[in-house]
Amino acid sequence: HQPKGYSHAESATLTTAGLTAWRALVVDGGIKPGNSVLVLGSGGVSVFACQLAKSLGATVFATSSSNDKLEKYKALGADHLINYKEDPEWGKTVRKLTDGRGVDHVIEVGGPGTLPQSINAVAIAGHIALIGVLTGSAGEVPTAKLMAKQARLQGLIVGSCSDQRDFVRALEANGVKPVIDKTFGLEELADAFRYEESGKHFGKICLAF
Template sequence: MKAFIVPARGGLDRLTLTDLPDPGAPGAGEIRVAIHATSLNYHDLLVANGAIPTEDGRIPMADGAGVVEAVGEGVTAFRVGDHVVSCFFPQWQDGLPHDEAGSFARTPGDGAHGFAAEYVVRPADHFTLAPTGWRHEESATLTTSGLTAWRALVVEGQLKAGDTVLALGTGGVSITALQIAKSMGARVIITSSSDEKLARARALGADEVINYRTEPEWGRVAFQLAGGHGVEQVIEVGGPNTMAQSIQAVRIGGQIAQIGVLTGVEGTIPTAALMGKQARIQGLIVGNRRQQQQYVSAMNQTGLRPVIDKVFPFEALPEAFRYQESGEHFGKICVAW
């Protein structure tokens, strides 16, 4: 079968499309899935370019969507022909985070082989059903960025109608957060350095937009746009260089969902300002399988579909990563075959 592999030192120029042995028939408790799509996340890029070291010959990509081709003995949750999507933390099935919930040892495309391959055989509980009627590339956006937005807003943030959400940027998580929040009756403020992208965000329902290049004090502006009392939730994808503004934007008693490190992995936090806001910074990484099932159910009910910027063919995975690096995308980048 065809698959991409990442060398131990990484590098987009060293991603190799190769032939690997077919994984064969599923054993007891397993399913065989023909993978048809994956989507790109920042974590995948870090593995591919070598910023996150991994085992030599690792098959990358955390997100995988496809069709069940065979089921092993004892599998009752899936049938041949079902459309399925992978789980980011297959070891975290339900409940609160535990010791393994933050470990990447079994995360596809990191500590374990991922989904840049034509076929996989995995335990059945490493997957959930995909939303009804979604194309494979749409389903592939669900595993990482989609579930992250869902958990941040709904599971941890307890989003309710009338709340105001501030989403930073126009990548996959933030655009999904915009869609979810609007479907639940919330107001959304979104930021970008591109007026063109902000116009697209408005077309998707954003109530207010802020260009952070022309308005460097965007946290203060967001606070005022939220009725002069701040936003209930911030989808914080930047990290240390944006946190101070996010704290400025949040209301007293609000929540900042720390889900990204686009500006670095450590920095200074204005702790006095955070204390004054009595706000909560909730660090989170994706979610568990039960939360993914709940998210799929919500998508089936609302009829929402993910925003996909561009779909690349399988053999163009390195080019897809370079497009991701450019920062030109709006929403998700996918690879389908």
């Protein structure tokens, strides 16, 4: 069932982006209040992960190539904002901001092009949820550094029905609503795909018909 008070468009964001973020942080990650979370980019999973992490009492680090999107992250409660184009060594920056400790959880959506920096950023015995491959489907992994960090790198795709039921109960308790960047009519489907391809969106793109 959809959460009480949710529209159909809001509910449509839950079964993929929302549930993936929930599984990464709660089911697989076992997030606790006081943990730190790094979210990469501003797609649906990362934005939802920021919202969930803040609702669970975590400190959030957010990266984007757009300062305007970073301001939107700030409005969602993100604690530290990093423009990865201006700061290509953002993994090192995250460690500095955590006094050398690193973050407990990384929402990794880039794949091989960003994974080395994510491994730099993660804490010893931390958790990297490998969700996306925006920079390619294969590439080199700094295995020695991953081993030295004793970090857990876990791939995941969405989640189970029971995960989703738990997720919905949590949303009803914490009042989190998804960020919908723009809604298109069904006849504007091609425009919706073009908008997604442009990378201008922050959060989810929805269709209404």
